[in-house]
Amino acid sequence: MGVVHLVFIFMLVIEISLGQIIIPKKYDGFPLYNSKNKDEGSIMVEAFFDPLCPDSRDSWPPLKQALQYYSPHLSFIFHPFPLPYHSNAYIASLALHIANNLNSSTTFPLLELFYKFQEKFYNDPTFNMSRAMVTDDIANLAISLIGKSYSQAFKAGFQDPQTNEAQKISFKYGCSRGVASTPTFLINGFTLPGAGAAIPFEQWKSIIDPLLKND
Secondary structure, eight states: OOOOHHHHHHHHHEEEEEEEEEESOOSEEEEEOOOTTTOSSSSEEEEOTTOOOOHHHHHHHHHHHHHHHHHHHHEEEEOOOTTTTTTHHHHHHHHHHHHHHHOGGGGGHHHHHHHHGGGSSTTTTTTTTTTHHHHHHHHHHHHHHHHHGHHHHHHHHEEEEEEEEHHHHHHHHHHHOOOOOOSSSETEEEEOOOOTTTOOOHHHHHGGGGGGGOO
């Protein structure tokens, strides 16, 4: 089959797929607020993180430093984007949605907890575990953070169709923005080059400083 025909078929599939996407009721992702900034800053930073991706883990501390350094000029939204070759990342992403629904103040602490114990849920250590066992371990780790009073509701969240739908929306949104690896960063809607690698704090400064010159 010729290249022109392949391109045509690819574009047709994309068009059909986009036509089937249901527009969500609110913008995807988890916004991060702090005491200095309850409103949107002039610059919007979006990050697509896999909670079980080591590159996502390594990219969070310098980005968090930049968000604190430039507050209140920055707004931030995190989109969970589980990579298919990280077998348990989808379960961890569901856990983030559940935590956000039960107590939104625990969403980012849970992300950081996953990064702390990330290697426990890599493919090799969980090779002989069932999905139910992995889900239970992830749930228990999350409950240790958000509190035992949420235990029943948290575990029930994995069976809630709305939780799965929320994560599907997050993944489809990432695909619609061309995300193929994590971390991927957007600033004011434009994708930064070098997806899949952490950005050091000094590089964040070189990106953001010019945007604030006229502020």
